[in-house]
Amino acid sequence: MDRFPDHEKYYRFLRRNIILIVVLVSLTPMVILTGIILYRYHETYYRLSVSHLEQVVEKHRSQIDTFLYDKLADIELLGSWFTFDQLSVEPVLENKLQEMQAKFSGVFVDLGVIDESGVQLAYAGPFKLTKANYAQADWFKKAIQSDTFISDVFLGIRGLPHFIVAVKHTWQGRQWLLRATIDFVAFNSLVENIHIGKTGLAFILNSKGELQTHTRFSSPIPNRVVRDILDYESPSEEISVFQRSSESGNDTLYIAAPLKEGEWILVYQQEVDDFFSGLASTRNTAILIFAIACVFIISAAVLISSRMVRRIERVDREKEMMNEQVIEAGKLASLGELAAGIAHEINNPVAIMVEEAGWIEDLLQEEEFKEGENLDEFQRALRQIRTQGSRCKDITHKLLSFARRTDPAKHDVSVNELVTEVVSLSEQRARYANVAMSVNLTDDLPPVSVSPSELQQVLLNLINNALDAMDPAGGKLEITSRPEDGYIVIDVADTGPGIPQANLQRIFDPFYTTKPVGKGTGLGLSICYGIIKKMNGEISVNSAAGIGATFHVKIPLKDGTDANGRDDTTSAR
Amino acid sequence: MDNTKILLVDDEQGFVDTMGKRLAKRNLQVQSALSGEEALEALKKGANPDVVILDVKMPGKDGIQTLRDIKGAYPLVEVIMLTGHATVESAIEGMRLGAYDYLMKPCDMDVLLAKVSEAYAKKKSHEEKIMQAQLKEITSRRV
Numbered sequence: 133m134d135r136f137p138d139h140e141k142y143y144r145f146l147r148r149n150i151i152l153i154v155v156l157v158s159l160t161p162m163v164i165l166t167g168i169i170l171y172r173y174h175e176t177y178y179r180l181s182v183s184h185l186e187q188v189v190e191k192h193r194s195q196i197d198t199f200l201y202d203k204l205a206d207i208e209l210l211g212s213w214f215t216f217d218q219l220s221v222e223p224v225l226e227n228k229l230q231e232m233q234a235k236f237s238g239v240f241v242d243l244g245v246i247d248e249s250g251v252q253l254a255y256a257g258p259f260k261l262t263k264a265n266y267a268q269a270d271w272f273k274k275a276i277q278s279d280t281f282i283s284d285v286f287l288g289i290r291g292l293p294h295f296i297v298a299v300k301h302t303w304q305g306r307q308w309l310l311r312a313t314i315d316f317v318a319f320n321s322l323v324e325n326i327h328i329g330k331t332g333l334a335f336i337l338n339s340k341g342e343l344q345t346h347t348r349f350s351s352p353i354p355n356r357v358v359r360d361i362l363d364y365e366s367p368s369e370e371i372s373v374f375q376r377s378s379e380s381g382n383d384t385l386y387i388a389a390p391l392k393e394g395e396w397i398l399v400y401q402q403e404v405d406d407f408f409s410g411l412a413s414t415r416n417t418a419i420l421i422f423a424i425a426c427v428f429i430i431s432a433a434v435l436i437s438s439r440m441v442r443r444i445e446r447v448d449r450e451k452e453m454m455n456e457q458v459i460e461a462g463k464l465a466s467l468g469e470l471a472a473g474i475a476h477e478i479n480n481p482v483a484i485m486v487e488e489a490g491w492i493e494d495l496l497q498e499e500e501f502k503e504g505e506n507l508d509e510f511q512r513a514l515r516q517i518r519t520q521g522s523r524c525k526d527i528t529h530k531l532l533s534f535a536r537r538t539d540p541a542k543h544d545v546s547v548n549e550l551v552t553e554v555v556s557l558s559e560q561r562a563r564y565a566n567v568a569m570s571v572n573l574t575d576d577l578p579p580v581s582v583s584p585s586e587l588q589q590v591l592l593n594l595i596n597n598a599l600d601a602m603d604p605a606g607g608k609l610e611i612t613s614r615p616e617d618g619y620i621v622i623d624v625a626d627t628g629p630g631i632p633q634a635n636l637q638r639i640f641d642p643f644y645t646t647k648p649v650g651k652g653t654g655l656g657l658s659i660c661y662g663i664i665k666k667m668n669g670e671i672s673v674n675s676a677a678g679i680g681a682t683f684h685v686k687i688p689l690k691d692g693t694d695a696n697g698r699d700d701t702t703s704a705r
Numbered sequence: 706m707d708n709t710k711i712l713l714v715d716d717e718q719g720f721v722d723t724m725g726k727r728l729a730k731r732n733l734q735v736q737s738a739l740s741g742e743e744a745l746e747a748l749k750k751g752a753n754p755d756v757v758i759l760d761v762k763m764p765g766k767d768g769i770q771t772l773r774d775i776k777g778a779y780p781l782v783e784v785i786m787l788t789g790h791a792t793v794e795s796a797i798e799g800m801r802l803g804a805y806d807y808l809m810k811p812c813d814m815d816v817l818l819a820k821v822s823e824a825y826a827k828k829k830s831h832e833e834k835i836m837q838a839q840l841k842e843i844t845s846r847r848v
Contacts, residue, residue: 219723269805412724455706476762476789478790479810479811480717480720480789482811483717483720483810483811484717484720484723484814485725485811486811487720487724487811488719488723490723490724490727490814491723491730494726494727494730494731495730505823521811522811522813525809525810529809
């Protein structure tokens with residue numbers, strides 16, 4: 133606290149520090165945890181999703197491959213069951229085509245028999261392609277080389293996208309091809325229908341990167357992507373997965389699977405954002421919760437630190453006050469001792485002064501002074517000295533009793549016994565003052581835990597005040613004791629002149645007295661007030677001029693005593 | 706009351722002197738001592754006072770101890786204790802030890818004289834009784 137002569141700054145500093153520490157300590161693990169969990173979740177999600185997609189792609193790939201090889205097998209079968217002669221007859225071919233179309237619901241567009249020079253000897257189908265010469269066609273050149281052949285998609289003579297499935301046979305030493313055209317639309321739909329999410333689609337490329345199917349969105353595939361796909365393509369049957377950003381700037385995920393023994397590639401693509409859409413919602417939820425939690429933590433930190441600092445402030449203040457009180461009490465105590473010492477020391481010189489004055493008074497009785505002019509004055513002055521000396525005595529005595537600690541040891545005191553004792557002490561004096569004292573004590577009052585000498589002092593003081601007020605006209609002084617609400621109440625009621633309203637407020641003030649000069653110091657009631665307050669009791673007065681005064685002294689019962697005087701603590705067990 | 710022998714014991718010279726003079730003016734025989742030891746010395750030397758007026762708080766041997774010593778050696782001598790307020794308890798203790806009464810300083814002369822007179826009366830009456838008893842004892846001796 134010494135760094136901050138200004139308390140305000142200190143508390144603000146403290147508050148800020150507490151908030152910082154709390155926020156830091158709470159948020160750091162949360163941030164780390166959330167980060168780690170989100171990251172792992174992201175990774176796992178990615179892996180699982182990709183793996184899922186790979187499986188989907190794999191399924192489609194085998195579907196497509198199966199489709200292709202099934203068709204090939206059909207043609208092969210056809211070619212091996214019937215001879216070149218038989219199939220070269222167009223009606224027969226027609227018949228076969230119709231059969232196949234019926235069986236496979238229109239996948240086969242047409243059939244053709246082509247001799248080794250590339251001439252189509254027989255044709256069955258919707259186009260007029262009989263006698264067409266394919267000697268220059270790429271596909272023919274390839275097909276005549278291998279036993280089976282599936283071509284890329286191309287427009288061909290007919291001008292429509294299609295692809296050919298061809299099987300080579302030998303008959304009578306000469307090679308011939310049985311060729312079928314596969315309906316592109318049917319084939320395309322196999323691939324076109326693959327879509328997942330909003331942007332997922334599939335297409336097939338040949339080994340040169342030429343598109344073999346239509347894409348759903350019919351936007352061209354970026355060249356570099358095509359290159360990448362071709363690069364990534366591994367000769368084995370493995371599926372490759374990679375990510376590129378497209379021209380529109382979105383990251384796109386590509387999954388490529390080889391088809392047709394590597395001649396074609398089935399490519400599945402999906403925008404990464406779309407792919408991770410499920411993840412995004414989770415991530416956003418997590419971030420939202422995190423943000424809310426942050427808000428809570430920070431407001432809690434602010435609130436708690438404010439409250440704590442305020443409490444610290446209050447405690448510090450109380451501590452300061454207590455320190456001051458302790459210092460005050462210490463000062464008071466040493467003052468008290470000092471006062472006691474002084475008072476006692478003053479008594480001796482005052483006593484001597486008074487004696488000397490008295491001695492002069494005695495001497496003035498001598499004859500020589502009887503006729504003196506100033507005799508009366510001498511005697512008056514000397515009486516005055518004696519009066520003032522006596523007053524000094526009163527003051528020092530009262531001061532000494534104020535400073536002197538009465539034995540504060542608490543005992544269990546029977547109030548009625550104490551009252552009786554004090555009343556008997558005062559009886560003599562009451563008689564001289566013409567006051568009739570009476571008591572009215574409730575029987576079986578429970579004991580209180582107080583210092584008996586202190587309570588004695590209070591009662592005696594009240595009684596003496598009453599007697600002083602009624603001396604010598606006389607009157608009645610009644611003392612009653614009764615229980616009330618956890619207290620014992622002692623009333624001291626006199627029939628004296630009473631206390632006017634204006635004075636009532638001040639009677640417990642120190643040094644307040646209405647007694648004539650020399651008769652009282654005004655400390656009595658303030659001492660009583662202090663004693664009773666220390667006992668946690670109350671002292672009060674009812675009075676009006678001409679009616680007398682009643683002082684009420686309330687003393688709390690011992691803790692654990694109920695109103696009937698039974699010890700409560702035993703019943704609690 | 707006249708010629709009552711008083712022994713004043715107090716460490717304050719001024720007090721002792723003036724009190725002595727005032728008492729003497731009232732026809733009392735006054736001897737004084739400024740300490741407990743001086744008082745006992747005086748008694749040993751045969752002072753034989755009727756009433757001792759004894760201050761409670763004195764340096765050296767205090768009032769209570771002096772009282773004990775006096776009462777121990779000269780039990781018939783009456784002692785009146787004088788006290789400043791702080792030593793009232795000592796005065797009460799003194800009374801338990803046999804002092805006749807106590808007064809608070811500064812004291813009123815008339816009150817003091819009244820007490821002295823009472824103390825003297827008590828001593829005299831006690832001495833009377835002793836004399837009576839002695840007489841009786843002598844006269845009832847068988848010759």
